[in-house]
Structure formats: structure tokens, C-alpha cells
Amino acid sequence: MTATVAEATKETAAPVARSVSVPRAYRFELVKLLSQWRVRLLIVACWLAPALFVAVISQQAALPVDTLFGRWMHATGWAGPLVILGFSGSWALPLLTSLIAGDVFASEDRLGTWRHLLVAVRSPRRIFVSKALSSLTVIVVLVIGMVCSSTISGLVVVGNRSLNGLDGHLLSPGDAAGRVLLAWACALAPTLALAAIGLLGSVALGRSPMGLLLPAVVALAMQIVQQLPVPVAIRYALPGYAFISWNGLFTSPAQRGPLLIGIAVSLVWVVVATALAYFLFVRRDFTNPAHDGSGRLAITAGLLPLVVLFGLTAGVLASVAGVGSGIDQDKVQRSVATSFAHLYRLQTKQLNRPDVTEAQLQTSAACTKGGDQVAAVGAGNDWRCVVSWHIPGVEAAGSAIYQLDINPLGRYVADGDGPKEVNGFFLVRTPAGDEPNPLWQFDANIELLPSTPKG
Incomplete structure (x- = not known):
């Protein structure tokens, strides 16, 4: 009798609800x-x-x-x-x-x-x-x-x-x-x-x-x-x-x-x-x-x-x-010189001139902010850089001027300010069609972390 009641209870009991996986x-x-x-x-x-x-x-x-x-x-x-x-x-x-x-x-x-x-x-x-x-x-x-x-x-x-x-x-x-x-x-x-x-x-x-x-x-x-x-x-x-x-x-x-x-x-x-x-x-x-x-x-x-x-x-x-802006004179100068050297080689190739290497160019840059009236650190649109380089076989060094607008994130736009034959606006024929002179304006980026000393 007990077994019968137990079985009946099992049959009438509600099924156990399970959680959905x-x-x-x-x-x-x-x-x-x-x-x-x-x-x-x-x-x-x-x-x-x-x-x-x-x-x-x-x-x-x-x-x-x-x-x-x-x-x-x-x-x-x-x-x-x-x-x-x-x-x-x-x-x-x-x-x-x-x-x-x-x-x-x-x-x-x-x-x-x-x-x-x-x-x-x-x-x-x-x-x-x-x-x-x-x-x-x-x-x-x-x-x-x-x-x-x-x-x-x-x-x-x-x-x-x-x-x-x-x-x-x-x-x-x-x-x-x-x-x-x-x-x-x-x-x-x-x-x-x-x-x-x-x-x-x-x-x-x-x-x-x-x-x-x-x-x-x-x-x-x-x-x-x-x-x-x-x-x-x-x-x-x-x-x-x-x-x-x-x-x-x-x-x-x-x-x-x-x-x-x-x-x-x-x-x-x-x-x-x-x-x-x-x-x-x-x-x-x-x-x-x-x-x-x-x-x-x-x-x-x-x-x-x-x-x-x-x-x-x-x-x-x-x-x-650090606690500073991460933008200083040395970083800006190295960045501008590096970008100019790479883009100078690109311009040389587009104009069908003899190729040169970065080592041969020996590119350097001297940058100031606010005309030496303020410290050369931090963001601003008052940066000015004079880029110098050497062409193999030419005794005199070349130079070009850029005006820089650097934002707080370290990105900047360099705008060519002469001489016109180097970083002025003119069109260059490329496989993709006529494009502006690559040295006229260019974007670049400064790393905000402290520079690692070179040993």
C-alpha cells in the first residue's frame, strides 16, 4: 500500500524546473x-x-x-x-x-x-x-x-x-x-x-x-x-x-x-x-x-x-x-628630420632624380617655438623648423623651412614655407595620377613617452 502511494505521488508531482544553459x-x-x-x-x-x-x-x-x-x-x-x-x-x-x-x-x-x-x-x-x-x-x-x-x-x-x-x-x-x-x-x-x-x-x-x-x-x-x-x-x-x-x-x-x-x-x-x-x-x-x-x-x-x-x-x-606634455624640442627635431628624409627620397623618385639614402642626406632639423620667446615644449601652432640636408657631390647644404601645428596628442602637420622648389606646392606625376609635392605638407606623430637614451 505504501509503495502504491509513493508511486502515485511520483506520478502526480510536478516536474523539476531546470535552468536554461x-x-x-x-x-x-x-x-x-x-x-x-x-x-x-x-x-x-x-x-x-x-x-x-x-x-x-x-x-x-x-x-x-x-x-x-x-x-x-x-x-x-x-x-x-x-x-x-x-x-x-x-x-x-x-x-x-x-x-x-x-x-x-x-x-x-x-x-x-x-x-x-x-x-x-x-x-x-x-x-x-x-x-x-x-x-x-x-x-x-x-x-x-x-x-x-x-x-x-x-x-x-x-x-x-x-x-x-x-x-x-x-x-x-x-x-x-x-x-x-x-x-x-x-x-x-x-x-x-x-x-x-x-x-x-x-x-x-x-x-x-x-x-x-x-x-x-x-x-x-x-x-x-x-x-x-x-x-x-x-x-x-x-x-x-x-x-x-x-x-x-x-x-x-x-x-x-x-x-x-x-x-x-x-x-x-x-x-x-x-x-x-x-x-x-x-x-x-x-x-x-x-x-x-x-x-x-x-x-x-x-x-x-x-x-x-x-x-x-x-x-x-x-x-x-612623467607628468609633462611629452612634447619637447629634441623629439620634434628628430621627427621632422626623419620624415623629411623619407619624403625627400620619395620626391626624388617621383622626379626621376638619382636615388640617395638617408645616411647620405645627413638630414637634421633645428626647431623653435614662438620665435625663441617661449620654451620649446608643448603643443602649439607656433613651431618653426629649419631642415638641413646634404646631396652627394654638392658642396653646399640644402635648407628648407616648415611651420608646424602640433596638437596635444603629439600629431602635427608640417607646412612647407620655402624654398618653393623643395617644399612649395606643385604637382608631381605618379602612377596614381598628378599628386601634390610630398614635401609640401605632411603629417607625423611624436611619441609622448620619454625618449630612451641610446647607448
Whole structure:
């Protein structure tokens, strides 16, 4: 009788509910994201808009010379994806992370679907992991689309030609391809940092619009700081610096120090911001349908830890990068002399003159700031350099004058100021068509880390 009752009890007992696995929850969240018209529109835009932009601009007479590598869009197809990368790091990628990661949790608050999701998945931890991974997947797809679109368009419209680096040296098509792809891969680190900040804002601020805008606001704030004359340590301590430090890949030798610091700082921010978002999410009270984020908890467990992280990072980097601007007379002189020597050889080849080497030219530069009225350090548009070089078989040394506009990030534009035959404006016939004299204006980059003494 007892056995019969026990068997009947087993038959009538409700089945034990099991938690949904992470892969299954991840697929579910990914389908939810991809079913949104907004996300579909972003995917189409990222896979088509860069191609159209590069194709149109590359055929225009006026190029975006104020953008890094913009002046080379007529010469090589590898300049296009770098122009897109420069624009994306400032505007497109922060906006994409806001629309994807900044809304992935807040959307459930607006729709009031948390209870249904918890009943289906039965694990806040699995919900967090699946939502974070699905948003990461969509962001990576968007970035890949921008890379492929801009690269294919540039190669088809302009061609697979050599690219001039930021110190004037020529990169072969194969070398340019590797560095362009590496630059985009490095830009993923700050993109993920902004995505992690978006996750944190989406969790902490609930349905508040500020959670959605947080990555874009943070990115804008970092851009403003980067344009100010702040110490190098503060500049490097911001997770968005890796959007800028990829420039060092296009010098010879490559400026790896700032790039590695930028990537490392960004990844630390990814870990910390994601951990804070996870902590806030698993402690949330899902029984309250009117939950709209806790302002006090968002500050104490969200904002303050990131402020502390920034302060600690800046303190650690101060011992490596120093507290100055990172721009001094010696660095400027070496950079201008190196760039001039490389571009002089390019001009010599384009004008069908006898080739010379950098060693034969013995190029040097003497630079001042503000006409010797101020110390020759820091950013400004009042730098003036006199470049000297020697041509084999010619007794007299050549000289040319440049006016430099150096921004706080170390990037500068050198504008030729004579003699006209050397660095004035005139057209040179190249395989890509008539191009401006390469010595007329050129972009270059100064590494802000302290110079390593040569032994």
C-alpha cells in the first residue's frame, strides 16, 4: 500500500524546473537583438556606408587632409580604412556601443519583461552572461563590417598600392595590409571598454535615457580631455587612448609603448566595468516592477570604483610617462628630420632624380617655438623648423623651412614655407595620377613617452 502511494505521488508531482544553459540563453538573446529593426539597420549601415564614403571621397579633388591619412586617399586603397578608423574611434564606435550594450538591459525595464525572462532562464547570472555575450557579438559584427567595407572599397576604387607612414617611410602593400588590420584589432580594446561602461549604465540606471547615452557621453568627455594640455599620465590612463595610439603602428620603428599601454588600460576597464555591472545585476530586486535603478548604488558601486581606477592608473603611469606634455624640442627635431628624409627620397623618385639614402642626406632639423620667446615644449601652432640636408657631390647644404601645428596628442602637420622648389606646392606625376609635392605638407606623430637614451 505504501509503495502504491509513493508511486502515485511520483506520478502526480510536478516536474523539476531546470535552468536554461548559457549557450541556449545566448542564442535567445542574440535572436532578440537581431530581430530589432534598429540593430538590423546598424548592421546594414556598417557594411555599406564606409564603402560608399571611401568610394566617393577617393574620387573627389578635395580630400579630408585634416584627418590622419586623408591626404593619401588618392594614392592607395589602404588609406580609406584608416580614415574610417579615425572617424569611428571618435564618433561611430561610441554611438554603436551606446545603442547595443547601453540598451541591452534597459530594454527589459521599458518592456517590463524581467519576470518572464527569469521564469524562462531561472538564473540572473546566466541572463547577465548571455546578454553581455550577445551584445559583444553584435558589436564585433558591426566592427568587422566597417573594416571589410572600407578596405574592399578602397582597394577596388584606388588600388592595392604602397602607403606612406607617419614618418614618411613607404609601407609595401602587404605591410600596409597587416598594419591596417592590426590597427582595427587594437581599436577593439577601447570599443569593449565603452561597451562594458554601457552594460554598467544599462544595469545601474535602468530605463533612464542616461544609461543609453552613457558610453557616448564618456567617449565625448575623453575626447575633450585628450585635446587639453594635460599630463601624459592622465592622457594614457583614459581607456579611449587606444583609439589614438594605433597611429604608432605606422612609424619605423613602430611606437609600441603607447599602444600597449592604451590596450592594457582599456582591458582593465573592460574587466572592472563588467564586474561592477555583474555585481549590481545579481543584487537587484526583480520583484519590484517599478525599479528604475538606484541612484545611490549607481554612484557608490558604479561611478566611484571607476574614478578610483582612473586615479590609480594615472598614478602608476606617472612613474613611466612623467607628468609633462611629452612634447619637447629634441623629439620634434628628430621627427621632422626623419620624415623629411623619407619624403625627400620619395620626391626624388617621383622626379626621376638619382636615388640617395638617408645616411647620405645627413638630414637634421633645428626647431623653435614662438620665435625663441617661449620654451620649446608643448603643443602649439607656433613651431618653426629649419631642415638641413646634404646631396652627394654638392658642396653646399640644402635648407628648407616648415611651420608646424602640433596638437596635444603629439600629431602635427608640417607646412612647407620655402624654398618653393623643395617644399612649395606643385604637382608631381605618379602612377596614381598628378599628386601634390610630398614635401609640401605632411603629417607625423611624436611619441609622448620619454625618449630612451641610446647607448
